[in-house]
Amino acid sequence: MKVAVCVKQIPDPADPGALDESTKTLKRDTKLILDESDSYGVEMALQLVDAAGGGEVTLISMAPNNEVNGLRTALAMGADSAILVSDDALAGSDALGTSKVLAAAIQRAEPDLVLAATESSDGYTGTVPEQIAELMGLPSVTFAKSIEAGDGTVNVQRQTEAGYDDVTCPMPCVVSVTAGVVEPRYPSFKGIMAAKSKPVDELTIADLGIDAGSVGWAGGGQEIVAVQEAPAREAGEIIEDEGEAYERIVAFLDELKVI
Amino acid sequence: MSVGTIWVLAEDAESGVASITLEMLAKARELSDDVVAVYGGDGAAIAEEVGAHGAGSVLATGDLGGALPGPSIAGAMAAAIAGGAAPAAVLIGTTYGGRDVAGRLSVKLDASVITNVVDLADEGGLVGTEPIFGGTSDVKTKFTSDKPGIFLVRPKSFVAEATGGGAAAVSSLEVPDLGATGTAVVTNSFVEQSEGPKLDEAAVVVSGGRGLGESEKYELIETLASKLGAAPGASRAIVDAGWVPYSYQVGQTGKVVKPDVYIAAGISGATQHLVGMKGSKTIIAINKDAEAPIFGVADLGIVGDVHKVLPQLLDALNARG
Numbered sequence: 181m182k183v184a185v186c187v188k189q190i191p192d193p194a195d196p197g198a199l200d201e202s203t204k205t206l207k208r209d210t211k212l213i214l215d216e217s218d219s220y221g222v223e224m225a226l227q228l229v230d231a232a233g234g235g236e237v238t239l240i241s242m243a244p245n246n247e248v249n250g251l252r253t254a255l256a257m258g259a260d261s262a263i264l265v266s267d268d269a270l271a272g273s274d275a276l277g278t279s280k281v282l283a284a285a286i287q288r289a290e291p292d293l294v295l296a297a298t299e300s301s302d303g304y305t306g307t308v309p310e311q312i313a314e315l316m317g318l319p320s321v322t323f324a325k326s327i328e329a330g331d332g333t334v335n336v337q338r339q340t341e342a343g344y345d346d347v348t349c350p351m352p353c354v355v356s357v358t359a360g361v362v363e364p365r366y367p368s369f370k371g372i373m374a375a376k377s378k379p380v381d382e383l384t385i386a387d388l389g390i391d392a393g394s395v396g397w398a399g400g401g402q403e404i405v406a407v408q409e410a411p412a413r414e415a416g417e418i419i420e421d422e423g424e425a426y427e428r429i430v431a432f433l434d435e436l437k438v439i
Numbered sequence: 440m441s442v443g444t445i446w447v448l449a450e451d452a453e454s455g456v457a458s459i460t461l462e463m464l465a466k467a468r469e470l471s472d473d474v475v476a477v478y479g480g481d482g483a484a485i486a487e488e489v490g491a492h493g494a495g496s497v498l499a500t501g502d503l504g505g506a507l508p509g510p511s512i513a514g515a516m517a518a519a520i521a522g523g524a525a526p527a528a529v530l531i532g533t534t535y536g537g538r539d540v541a542g543r544l545s546v547k548l549d550a551s552v553i554t555n556v557v558d559l560a561d562e563g564g565l566v567g568t569e570p571i572f573g574g575t576s577d578v579k580t581k582f583t584s585d586k587p588g589i590f591l592v593r594p595k596s597f598v599a600e601a602t603g604g605g606a607a608a609v610s611s612l613e614v615p616d617l618g619a620t621g622t623a624v625v626t627n628s629f630v631e632q633s634e635g636p637k638l639d640e641a642a643v644v645v646s647g648g649r650g651l652g653e654s655e656k657y658e659l660i661e662t663l664a665s666k667l668g669a670a671p672g673a674s675r676a677i678v679d680a681g682w683v684p685y686s687y688q689v690g691q692t693g694k695v696v697k698p699d700v701y702i703a704a705g706i707s708g709a710t711q712h713l714v715g716m717k718g719s720k721t722i723i724a725i726n727k728d729a730e731a732p733i734f735g736v737a738d739l740g741i742v743g744d745v746h747k748v749l750p751q752l753l754d755a756l757n758a759r760g
């Protein structure tokens with residue numbers, strides 16, 4: 181079974197960066213890392229290929245400056261190869277522009293199954309997986325908490341407000357996975373060494389036949405008109421517990437008429 | 440004053456129309472005289488409720504069988520737009536089903552989506568407000584084309600309110616041939632049993648986080664919640680760890696809650712958690728680390744050990760009867 185996994189490479193969330201006032205974009209100048217949300221997709225892909233008795237896991241990523249740092253992490257986990265799209269014209273791409281690029285790159289891998297995370301840690305639009313599916317003319321199941329593949333279909337437990345649905349979907353298809361569905365493995369030393377020589381196919385949008393006018397700033401359909409400080413909450417009362425703090429909570433709940 | 444026709448995606452909840460739908464209808468009718476509910480189901484079933492909340496009409500696909508509804512609804516919307524319908528905006532809730540509709544519709548119209556919207560205003564065209572950096576800043580965004588503006592709206596952004604309008608007029612919305620895209624089918628639905636008030640409706644919410652130390656200690660949260668008539672909630676850390684089901688999660692990828700009182704025990708207050716509970720009227724936090732970001736939003740903050748404070752609190756509440 182061939183699985184393509186979308187993996188976003190993002191600035192380290194521990195170092196959130198700042199908004200550039202002139203371009204209204206996030207300043208990101210540090211090395212990018214694998215979005216933790218996507219490590220679940222990578223793990224899921226590896227497990228599904230194992231269960232299918234063989235196959236291939238191809239990573240798909242769009243990132244600035246031919247960034248491969250996050251891809252190497254996922255390759256070290258066990259993915260076989262990667263397709264990386266990097267192009268100056270992609271700066272400023274919105275979710276739709278990003279999806280056009282990813283869909284074109286995924287097409288090259290001819291996968292049976294496309295995996296993505298339900299939302300990225302830094303962009304969290306949560307629309308990319310469904311946009312990819314529509315662009316590729318594929319069915320999709322979002323918010324998967326478990327996936328079984330076999331016989332040309334996937335059976336997915338899909339998160340709902342009240343619990344979950346069992347969903348059956350023919351392959352090829354797109355499935356987005358929630359965090360916590362599987363335990364992402366740590367790359368072994370052997371894996372890290374092997375990752376260094378695994379193939380990363382670096383493409384530009386011209387290679388994919390994508391017009392620069394349909395992506396990046398040029399293709400974006402929205403603009404930011406203002407950035408404002410949100411109204412802050414008033415500072416509250418902070419007390420150190422010396423054994424009686426619970427009394428203050430009781431009194432507070434009393435004032436609020438909760439008890 | 441009106442920005443033109445606004446479509447609102449209507450979704451179901453366990454009983455009746457989902458709150459997010461009613462919330463969006465309240466805002467839509469403030470902005471437009473022509474509010475249309477679009478529904479992937481039998482329009483007659485919701486006509487009264489959405490009408491009472493301000494929808495003048497319902498466009499409904501009729502029963503979709505077992506198909507996952509996103510592709511059908513997006514397909515039907517796009518077909519109607521191709522056929523001449525011209526909504527200025529399509530408001531879609533940030534729900535499991537809503538995101539599917541928004542993503543598919545976006546591609547069909549080749550139009551961008553403004554996501555994470557918590558407010559909408561008419562400033563010579565619709566402008567959406569989205570929180571960034573965990574809600575410390577707000578970004579205002581508008582569309583640059585005159586295609587229908589697709590907005591993904593976060594739950595609890597607006598207050599639902601019935602206006603006493605009559606039943607909305609129902610017309611049918613045709614679902615075009617979807618090819619392969621419509622082939623995902625729901626074969627079974629499971630409802631996780633939960634007692635007491637619902638997390639996103641409760642007046643009081645008691646949430647626990649990794650600071651509880653171990654799964655068994657979540658019982659402290661459940662006991663306190665039942666004592667206060669509250670709903671128990673959780674941070675993602677303990678949902679991912681499998682201590683409680685996903686339906687307990689508060690935050691960006693979980694539920695947005697706005698109770699009168701929110702109690703956070705052993706929760707650090709990561710930005711993704713804060714966006715889900717910052718709108719609570721009063722926040723009480725218990726955390727042993729005085730530097731924990733949760734104290735930045737707390738009205739009452741206790742710097743202390745949950746294993747000491749919670750049992751004492753429970754004893755005191757029990758003593759009151």
Ligand SMILES: Cc1cc2nc3c(=O)[nH]c(=O)nc-3n(C[C@H](O)[C@H](O)[C@H](O)COP(=O)(O)OP(=O)(O)OC[C@H]3O[C@@H](n4cnc5c(N)ncnc54)[C@H](O)[C@@H]3O)c2cc1C
Pocket residue numbers: 217299300301302304647648649650651652673674675676677688689690691692693694704705706707708709710711712715725726727728731743744745746
């Ligand atoms: C894309 C994305 C989406 C996310 N969505 C969500 C979401 O929807 N909801 C969510 O909650 N998180 C979400 N997160 C995760 C979030 O970033 C945090 O990792 C998570 O909220 C942390 O949970 P926590 O506060 O329980 O754990 P921690 O951050 O580990 O905090 C535990 C806290 O407990 C305190 N503590 C420890 N022992 C004690 C004790 N004995 N007594 C008192 N206090 C103690 C510690 O001081 C610490 O502050 C998301 C992350 C990403 C990347």
Ligand SMILES: Nc1ncnc2c1ncn2[C@@H]1O[C@H](COP(=O)(O)O)[C@@H](O)[C@H]1O
Pocket residue numbers: 186187188189215217218240241242243275278282295296297298299300301303304305306307308309
């Ligand atoms: N630039 C990218 N490269 C690879 N995958 C991406 C990219 N952007 C988004 N994705 C995938 O789409 C998911 C949802 O992203 P988003 O819509 O930004 O929340 C992510 O978690 C990734 O799996």
